[in-house]
Amino acid sequence: MQLLLDWLHGPWPWYVAGPLIGAMVPLLLWLGSRSFGISQNLEHLCAITQPQRVGVDFFLYDWKNHSWSLAFAGGAVLGGFGGGVLLANPEPVALSAATRELLARWGVGHSAGLAPVELYGLGWRNLLLLVGSGILVGFGTRYASGCTSGHAITGLSTLQPQSLLAVLGIFAGGLAAAHLLLPLLF
Amino acid sequence: MLRRVIPYLLAGVLFGLVLVKSEAASWYRIQEMFHFQAFHMFGIMGSAVLTAFVGVRLMRRLLGRASLEGAPIQLPRKGPGRVRYLAGGAIFGVGWGLIGLCPGPIFALVGTGSPAALLVLAGALHGTWLYGVLHRHLPQ
Numbered sequence: 213m214q215l216l217l218d219w220l221h222g223p224w225p226w227y228v229a230g231p232l233i234g235a236m237v238p239l240l241l242w243l244g245s246r247s248f249g250i251s252q253n254l255e256h257l258c259a260i261t262q263p264q265r266v267g268v269d270f271f272l273y274d275w276k277n278h279s280w281s282l283a284f285a286g287g288a289v290l291g292g293f294g295g296g297v298l299l300a301n302p303e304p305v306a307l308s309a310a311t312r313e314l315l316a317r318w319g320v321g322h323s324a325g326l327a328p329v330e331l332y333g334l335g336w337r338n339l340l341l342l343v344g345s346g347i348l349v350g351f352g353t354r355y356a357s358g359c360t361s362g363h364a365i366t367g368l369s370t371l372q373p374q375s376l377l378a379v380l381g382i383f384a385g386g387l388a389a390a391h392l393l394l395p396l397l398f
Numbered sequence: 399m400l401r402r403v404i405p406y407l408l409a410g411v412l413f414g415l416v417l418v419k420s421e422a423a424s425w426y427r428i429q430e431m432f433h434f435q436a437f438h439m440f441g442i443m444g445s446a447v448l449t450a451f452v453g454v455r456l457m458r459r460l461l462g463r464a465s466l467e468g469a470p471i472q473l474p475r476k477g478p479g480r481v482r483y484l485a486g487g488a489i490f491g492v493g494w495g496l497i498g499l500c501p502g503p504i505f506a507l508v509g510t511g512s513p514a515a516l517l518v519l520a521g522a523l524h525g526t527w528l529y530g531v532l533h534r535h536l537p538q
Contacts, residue, residue: 224416228420235453238450240406241454241465243405243466244469245465245467245471251501283406284406287410288506291410291415291418292508293511297511327514343517343521345518348521349525351490351528351529353490354526374476377487378484380484381484381487384487384488386494387495389432389492393492
């Protein structure tokens with residue numbers, strides 16, 4: 213029992229996590245012919261909160277038809293609580309030596325937790341960075357109509373060429389941010 | 399209504415749990431991936447795609463062509479266009495590379511009680527809003 217608890221608190225290896233994430237695709241299809249993805253909820257949340265007098269037509273649809281998707285996102289929040297609070301890992305993320313060197317070069321700390329306080333700690337610069345990056349994520353995933361779940365996993369596994377384009381774009385953008393933009397911040 | 403969404407809620411719980419416990423929701427892991435310094439994230443993505451590919455075929459063979467809710471199972475189809483996928487993907491990718499969170503991990507990290515994740519979510523909702531206002535003027 214103690215062994216199981218220790219294992220659950222520790223980080224889960226890729227060969228456990230990947231298949232569980234991938235299994236979402238057939239599971240959601242089997243449950244109700246739903247396409248695995250989560251970023252459309254950003255659109256639903258806008259549709260729910262849009263005041264009537266604003267009426268941007270993009271958000272004028274019956275979001276109640278998508279309650280399954282909102283429930284899935286709500287579940288992900290609960291799961292995050294389970295994984296990050298109830299089963300929190302007391303150790304720092306077990307990074308490769310090369311990444312630890314990179315962090316040292318950038319002057320970014322590496323203690324327990326999923327993200328460094330240098331970026332997630334609240335301050336004016338980080339506020340801009342957090343909200344600004346969020347804007348890019350929200351705008352980009354809607355423009356591409358999908359995120360890592362909908363394109364990289366659902367789209368690639370069902371052999372859709374549009375998703376391959378999206379994944380190429382996502383990776384190019386991520387490389388540019390990690391190699392060109394982030395070094396400017398540190 | 400509530401009963402109908404419970405299976406999706408449970409699936410979401412598992413998804414959020416896995417995202418946090420596998421550290422796919424960690425800025426550190428995302429940097430490690432974009433600098434090609436460990437196999438971990440590539441292993442998650444690769445085995446997820448493979449499992450989904452095999453899983454969909456197995457499910458159709460073993461469980462038939464109708465979903466539990468009765469509707470025929472249809473594979474999702476993405477709409478036409480090229481620019482939107484490349485450009486939208488790249489814009490999203492820049493945000494992901496900077497802050498280390500894609501939409502699934504945003505929701506999961508909100509659940510861990512991270513104020514930073516709430517700010518990213520607030521930004522993402524504004525970005526979505528901006529897209530809703532501008533979408534007619536964007537190249538497809």
